Amino acid sequence: MPTPPLAGGPTGPAALRPLIDTVLTALHDGATLRGGPLPAGGPDTVTPRTRTATHPLIPDHGTGPHHALRNLVTALAAGAADPAHPHCAAHLHTPPLALAAAADLAASALNPSMDSWDQAPAASALEADLTTALAAEIYPHTPSPDAVITTGGTEANQLALLLARERHGPVQTICGTNAHHSVTRAAWLLGLPEPVAVPAPTGTLDLAALDEALTELHRPLLVVATAGTTDTGEIDPLDAIADLCATHGAELHIDAAYGGPLLFSPTHRTLLHGLDRAHSVTLDLHKLGWQPASAGLLAVPERHHLTPLHHHAPYLNADDDTEAGLPDLLGRSLRTTRRPDALKIAVTLQALGRTGLAELIDRTLATAHHLADLVTKNPTLDLYDRPTISTVLLRPTGADDHTVATVRRTLLQRGHAVLGRAHAEGRLWLKATLLNPHTTPQDLQTLLDLITDTTADLITGTTDLPADTTDFPGTTADLPAGTTTDLLTQPPATPTATHPTPHPTESDTPR
Secondary structure (H helix, E strand, O other): OOOOOOOOOHHHHHHHHHHHHHHHHHHHHHHHHHOOOOOOOOHHHHHHHHHHOOOOOOOOOOHHHHHHHHHHHHHHHHHHOOOOOOOEEOOOOOOHHHHHHHHHHHHHHHHHOOOOOOHHHHHHHHHHHHHHHHHHOOOOOOOOOOOEEEHHHHHHHHHHHHHHHHHHHOOOOEOOOOOHHHHHHHHHHOOOOOOOEEEOOOOOOEEEOHHHHHHOOOEEEEEEEEEEEOOOOEEEEEHHHHHHHHHHOOOEEEEOOOOOOHHHHHOHHHHHHHHHHHOOOEEEEOOOOOOOOOOOOEEEEHHHHHHHHHOOOOHHHHHHHHHOOOOOHHOOOOOOOOOOOOOHHHHHHHHHHHHHHHHHHHHHHHHHHHHHHHHHHHOOOOOOOOOOOOEEEEEEEOOOOOHHHHHHHHHHHHOOOOOEEEEEEEEEEEEEEEEOOOOHHHHHHHHHHHHHHHHHHHOOOOOOHHHHOOOOOOHHHOOOOOOHHHOOOOOOOOOOOOOOOOOOOOOOOOO
């Protein structure tokens, strides 16, 4: 076998072009084979089917680049939970924009490592400009805001607690019971006291309880507020929380991983009033920014707040190199080797502009409100509340929690829909996190029909999978080029909705 070509250099694009065509064909074939938001059959079917299709992963003699790409990419796509499908709506798992994915290909081909200037001359300049620009969106009234790129909200929240610890010592964190789990994990990793959890009985942090906690605690305090909770998408009263922090001399970090991009929407940015009063802000553009993961950010109002992240490694940022003008990149992350995630973000922002991004955000939130309207009009479904961002909680009327959980798992098992789960008001709800701007009203109606049909099936006991959803006739290794659509049998057709009325099992009053 000849030495495989490289992705970079003048000859790299010519080597990539036919391989990309193979990948694109395999993605298409895999999606066609899957035929829905995820493969039917659950782990007991998908895992062995994937292993059969991709075995052996390390053969004695290679199969060649096109065969390997066609085989593994087809198998992965056929077995994917595809966030681009309108019924894949469980998590903050966004369908990435095609242009962002294309930019990510360029980043992979060029492969700059963002830990020293001599590995990333242009990429380091682009990242510096992008982080400054995004920080200025969050802190428009400070002279030198800045930000660092992270792998997501978890890393950004950890950095926020780290910076607070470096400023004040072992700070006591206070957060709502609605806060992301990464806040507690970050305190544990950093050796900080366990966070004090303040009640959030209505989904947002209770101000009276926060005031009481701030009054009783005396060590350096860091309050963590949330702009877009994981369960319900609600936003804490940021301005009022900032007022309490100012009164009690506490610092404020706002986890806006989900809701932060609302800043780009003139229609919805008022939901984030008070965001610029935080000492640090988490933002995730691989959520409501449609970027391939990862595309996180931690922003601070003044550049010098990031100084504690500085680290010295002579082979990467020797003093004489820095004095000679080579930028020192090690203080831009806790990681050493890291990808130039700024590229895909910059391409997206430049291609769409403020108005284009705002349109995507507004359309997505309008879709969530339309789903809420449909639930409200359906006598067999209950709505938890109007969506704050794009998360909608619903459940079959009169169902108990066991039924709700079984409906969700049955939809997964059948390959019909990917919905999340959340507890609110002491009950379990189905969670639809809508992030696909291409979702249509008909897509939403079909999703609700699937829920009501599945509920009826559970009541009548007709929950078995059709036999043809678990068959697996062969692998791509057995097939000539162009016949990968024979890899799996065709998935079952989506059942026709009959709008059944589930038999009530409890007397909870719909909200």
